[in-house]
Amino acid sequence: MSQQQISNASSRWQRIKQSDLFYYFSRDKVAIVSSVVFLILATLAILSPLIAPFDPYDLRQLDLMDSELPPVWIEDSDSRFLFGTDDQGRDLWSTILYGMRVSLLIGIFAVLFQGTIGITIGLVSGYMGGKVDSILMRIADVQLSFSTLMVAIIVLAIVKSAFDGETYSSWAMVILILVIGLSEWPQIARTVRSSVLAEKEKEYVDAAHVMGFGSVRIMFKHILPNCLSPIFVISTVQIANAIITEAALSFLGLGMPVTEPSLGSLISIGKEYLFSGSWWITLIPGLFLIVIVITINLMGDFLRDVYNPKLYKD
């Protein structure tokens, strides 16, 4: 039994090693570097409660005497604080680690949520065709024409006016995931629909029809598995978009509260102190945000190149 498992595991590893994806990956320096950087950052973020020298959510650890200390490579710094401290004396490195975790969590869950909506609507729209298709796609068009950021800003503004401050703060993460997911679904729905339209004409779908399978089964069990690669590509890019959107919303004060800051809210706190010379509160979290988004976008570019051999790089 265990022998079998081991051989299964090794054969799976073999399969990965022999796949096209791995072949292209091993030859693409940009993809390797960006995924390594991303994995390091993601690991740091996931392990933040273990790694971070301080707990930024614990108000008792804060000391106002420590506020606005510069990073260690600048004079007048404190060796306890690698990247300095923010206005309340929070260790910036710990806060960035926790903030990255928040940003990544929101990004990934928002994409899972929009993926669920987008895949379902895209499948139904592409498979059913006709009136259903044209109505659903018009809705998607209209929503896209309004720009997802605008929709998210307006919905959050309303939600924020409807709740009192404390309730909003404690539910901020869930609200952000729902709002970003809801405002971005058309992107995925369109991608899924266009690949469903191509798959629908193939013989295996006819075969499934002849065997008497129901529409739902054909859509989700037969067509969907064949549309996965474009979904994979667009989801990667969408995670980057969701992280940027979350940062923008938090920056505007509509997202994560300052007591549990994401990277966006940290940048927004630090903006006030830019003129008094404390640039690190804004610029260091900003740098982390940019690096995360760039690495995800570069991985997305790589995946698109692999799955779309028609588009050559230059």
Place this chain on the structure above:
Amino acid sequence: MLQFLLKRLLQAMLVMSIISIACFAIQDSLGDPTRELAANSISSEERELLREELGLNDSTIIQFGRFIGRAVQGDLGNSYFFKEPAMTVILKKLPATLELSFAASILIIVISIPLGVFTAIRPRHWFSRLTMAISVIGISIPVFLTAIGLIFIFSVTLGWMPSFGRGETVEMWGYWNSNFFSGDGLLHIIMPAVALSSIMLPLFIRLVRAEMLEVLSTEYVKFARAKGLSSYKVYMKHALKNTMLPVITVGGVQIGIMVAYTILTESVFQWPGMGFMFLEAVNRSDIPLITAYIMFVGFLFVVVNTLVDLLYGVINPMVDLVGGNQ
């Protein structure tokens, strides 16, 4: 053509009515006009009387009808904070936002077309590679970070540029305050416009490049080359013209989308436009102003998108206007 026009108008009206239902629902459940008219000190009977007088106890349908009736005349309620009609407040802030978007659009057009054309013509040139690499990075930098970076470099460190506000403006036609006719105004608009255009530039460069590449591979361009025309003529006269069509239409929609990014840019530079006003309204829970902004921006989007669609239908004869049922 007429059928297409009607279809588009119908869709625009449908979208507008959905937006107004949403706005009405928000105002109905969150905004209490008695709060605005009277202090907290009045008794509950007086408040009830006031409600009756204002028609707040009528059925929802009747109230909605009244809301629409007023909205069509441009009356979207009074702002709690400014004590003025919300529409007046918005119209006062509109020129600042429009000028910012205009300046950013000019930057986008002036920069993206030459770069896009060059990267398409000489894909292996080092400058093309550099442009494409920067555009990947550019698309990954959120607009508010670009803005903060600009402020840090040019205002805080070098002290060359003003970091907030519109500066000196010139009044025109007694209503419109413009940034474009004074040195100080121009200086103030540069950084916000650069920041705002930075988010769209990578997209436009890629778009121009992709369209240009496609046109360059067509038969008529090959024929023009075979005819012995100079490459300048082939690129500028034959290829570029056909590249512009999709760029204009996508561009129209994207410039509508820029409204969302003006909120971010205006908040960093404290630019006194509609976006900054909207954020302040959210922080003050100024419900009438929030709904008025949503209605106004929604209207703007619908008008721009409908116009772009119509324009596309008119200039591109290949578009099937009514949609496959002919």
